[in-house]
Amino acid sequence: MTTILATDFWTSIMPNVVANKDVFIQSTWETIYMTLVSGIIAGILGIIIGIALVVTAPGGILANRTTYWILDKLVNIFRSIPFIILLAVIAPFTRLLVGTSIGTTAALVPLTIGTAPFYARQVQNALVDVDRGIIEAAEAVGASPMQIIFRVYLREALPDLIRTSVVTVISLIGLTAMAGAIGGGGLGNTAISIGYDRFENDITIMAMIIILAIVFIIQILGDLWARKTDHR
Amino acid sequence: MAANAPIIDLKGIDVTFKEADRTVRAVKNVDLEVAKGDIYGIVGYSGAGKSTLVRVINQLQRQTSGKVTVSGQNMGALKGKALRQARTKIGMIFQHFNLMNERTIGDNVMFPLLLGSKLSRHDKQAKVDELLDLVGLSEKKNDYPAQLSGGQKQRVAIARALANDPEILISDEATSALDPKTTSSILDLLKNLNEKLGLTVVLITHEMQAVKSICNKVAVMQSGEIVERGDLLTIFSKPTQQLTKEFIETSSQIDAALANVVAQPSIQHLQANERLVVLSYAGASTDDPLIAQLYEQFKVTPNILFGNVEILQNTPVGNLGLVLSGEGDAVDKALAYVKEQGVTVRQISVAEYQAELARKAAEADTNDEGEA
Ligand SMILES: Nc1ncnc2c1ncn2[C@@H]1O[C@H](COP(=O)(O)OP(=O)(O)OP(=O)(O)O)[C@@H](O)[C@H]1O
Numbered sequence: 001m002t003t004i005l006a007t008d009f010w011t012s013i014m015p016n017v018v019a020n021k022d023v024f025i026q027s028t029w030e031t032i033y034m035t036l037v038s039g040i041i042a043g044i045l046g047i048i049i050g051i052a053l054v055v056t057a058p059g060g061i062l063a064n065r066t067t068y069w070i071l072d073k074l075v076n077i078f079r080s081i082p083f084i085i086l087l088a089v090i091a092p093f094t095r096l097l098v099g100t101s102i103g104t105t106a107a108l109v110p111l112t113i114g115t116a117p118f119y120a121r122q123v124q125n126a127l128v129d130v131d132r133g134i135i136e137a138a139e140a141v142g143a144s145p146m147q148i149i150f151r152v153y154l155r156e157a158l159p160d161l162i163r164t165s166v167v168t169v170i171s172l173i174g175l176t177a178m179a180g181a182i183g184g185g186g187l188g189n190t191a192i193s194i195g196y197d198r199f200e201n202d203i204t205i206m207a208m209i210i211i212l213a214i215v216f217i218i219q220i221l222g223d224l225w226a227r228k229t230d231h232r
Numbered sequence: 233m234a235a236n237a238p239i240i241d242l243k244g245i246d247v248t249f250k251e252a253d254r255t256v257r258a259v260k261n262v263d264l265e266v267a268k269g270d271i272y273g274i275v276g277y278s279g280a281g282k283s284t285l286v287r288v289i290n291q292l293q294r295q296t297s298g299k300v301t302v303s304g305q306n307m308g309a310l311k312g313k314a315l316r317q318a319r320t321k322i323g324m325i326f327q328h329f330n331l332m333n334e335r336t337i338g339d340n341v342m343f344p345l346l347l348g349s350k351l352s353r354h355d356k357q358a359k360v361d362e363l364l365d366l367v368g369l370s371e372k373k374n375d376y377p378a379q380l381s382g383g384q385k386q387r388v389a390i391a392r393a394l395a396n397d398p399e400i401l402i403s404d405e406a407t408s409a410l411d412p413k414t415t416s417s418i419l420d421l422l423k424n425l426n427e428k429l430g431l432t433v434v435l436i437t438h439e440m441q442a443v444k445s446i447c448n449k450v451a452v453m454q455s456g457e458i459v460e461r462g463d464l465l466t467i468f469s470k471p472t473q474q475l476t477k478e479f480i481e482t483s484s485q486i487d488a489a490l491a492n493v494v495a496q497p498s499i500q501h502l503q504a505n506e507r508l509v510v511l512s513y514a515g516a517s518t519d520d521p522l523i524a525q526l527y528e529q530f531k532v533t534p535n536i537l538f539g540n541v542e543i544l545q546n547t548p549v550g551n552l553g554l555v556l557s558g559e560g561d562a563v564d565k566a567l568a569y570v571k572e573q574g575v576t577v578r579q580i581s582v583a584e585y586q587a588e589l590a591r592k593a594a595e596a597d598t599n600d601e602g603e604a
């Protein structure tokens with residue numbers, strides 16, 4: 001036990017990681033920061049757009065052909081742009097918004113724009129699965145559209161929303177690594193600009209292990225939560 | 233609203249669905265009046281437009297034309313908040329219950345009270361308890377719908393529909409997914425609510441049995457139109473439309489019994505002075521010793537082949553299949569007398585009836601092939 005925890009053990013198998021300990025701690029926080037902030041903003045946007053898609057769809061509680069058509073097409077277009085290209089294309093916009101196109105804060109803009117449409121579709125799919133009959137029963141007792149959205153749609157779809165949110169956060173972590181690789185900071189940046197570029201393989205592997213650990217923790221907690229809320 | 237005005241008054245209702253490739257006129261110029269306290273049955277085959285028609289009552293479906301008046305309010309003119317307020321006075325239950333899966337039974341019943349009821353928190357809880365007690369599900373309050381049987385789910389749905397003390401309850405095929413025993417317990421509950429709370433019920437169904445057990449009035453729908461309507465006894469004892477007769481037959485099985493009878497050799501070779509008849513009667517006429525009279529007055533011998541009696545709204549309604557035999561024109565005289573007593577007489581020519589059966593069977597065959 002003592003040998004495993006001993007510094008010289010780690011120095012022997014991952015010399016560069018130990019030497020760059022502070023870099024790892026910082027880049028882990030950067031990854032968490034990027035995931036959290038862009039996740040929250042994209043989450044809010046995605047939920048709003050997802051709800052709008054469901055209620056304005058033909059036969060929805062606020063059916064509106066034009067709004068639905070526009071939202072549907074926008075989501076499709078943004079979902080079709082490969083993230084790496086999106087990063088480059090919106091760089092000027094990012095600079096306008098946050099003053100720079102490099103660094104973790106700058107990375108939030110493409111991360112949010114890259115994630116929101118994806119999440120909006122997931123939200124839409126979760127909400128569409130709520131039985132039309134349940135919505136109708138709510139209308140029949142005099143519920144307003146807002147009450148139906150908040151008290152029926154979001155409530156009934158909660159387990160599915162948790163599951164899709166987990167999927168979205170995990171794919172968002174993947175995107176943060178990509179954003180990092182082109183100067184956004186975080187574990188992706190560390191893996192590429194130190195590990196890969198300097199042939200310090202242990203750094204790349206450690207970055208991967210930390211990302212996997214974060215993903216597993218989110219997956220497990222999300223599954224538990226979803227299962228706890230699911231009464232179907 | 234005038235004291236005796238109908239609580240639901242539909243005038244000239246038309247509903248047309250326009251789709252890209254076709255238009256469907258689901259309801260065609262329907263008038264319907266439901267009086268307070270009625271249990272009004274609406275029967276018809278699938279696609280007849282029953283759901284569309286009743287969804288017009290609470291404006292879940294807007295009519296293409298016509299006027300909907302509920303409790304004196306012109307529903308078509310209501311929008312937004314006013315419409316939602318009016319809807320709280322019209323409860324609705326559905327074939328598939330439509331309970332919220334992620335809420336407990338208690339919270340499902342609570343749901344309508346969360347939408348703007350002025351009751352205090354405590355009073356809402358008390359109301360939920362009272363409703364669950366009414367439908368006999370108090371101990372299930374903290375369970376989820378998935379843990380309940382179909383009949384129990386429908387009881388919860390009924391409790392939810394009653395949360396805002398509606399005057400009207402619309403039941404759209406509410407028992408169609410339930411077994412016969414559960415069906416009759418739900419129907420009993422509806423009848424009970426009708427009597428206890430003065431609830432007006434509109435009951436959509438394709439099962440005549442359901443109509444028979446609790447309705448006082450019935451309308452028969454076909455292709456978007458009401459083809460026949462009236463109070464239950466009249467419809468059952470004197471149906472005029474083919475479709476109505478078909479529905480009644482599904483619950484009385486008279487034609488099935490008749491088909492059985494005409495297949496027997498003794499019936500196929502009736503003597504000249506013998507006659508196969510079906511007597512149908514409702515109410516008072518059954519109090520007289522009619523069958524005894526046939527012999528005493530006319531010396532006509534009745535040979536009973538089959539029969540059934542049902543009690544509809546405390547009135548016996550019966551069908552009796554007989555072979556009558558007598559001298560000379562005794563049978564004719566006897567039948568004339570029977571008609572005078574208000575009994576419907578259906579004389580059956582065995583040969584014609586068999587030909588008819590054969591024709592129907594052939595029709596059914598070609599239909600099956602057409603569908604296959
Ligand atoms: N929203 C809709 N859009 C298009 N057509 C519809 C719609 N709702 C109903 N219809 C059509 O209207 C007709 C009547 O349907 P409706 O549901 O009222 O029949 P129903 O008598 O209730 O039948 P069931 O016993 O199967 O419930 C059908 O032809 C149906 O396809």
Ligand SMILES: [Mg+2]
Nearest residue numbers: 282283284404
């Ligand atoms: Mg229907």
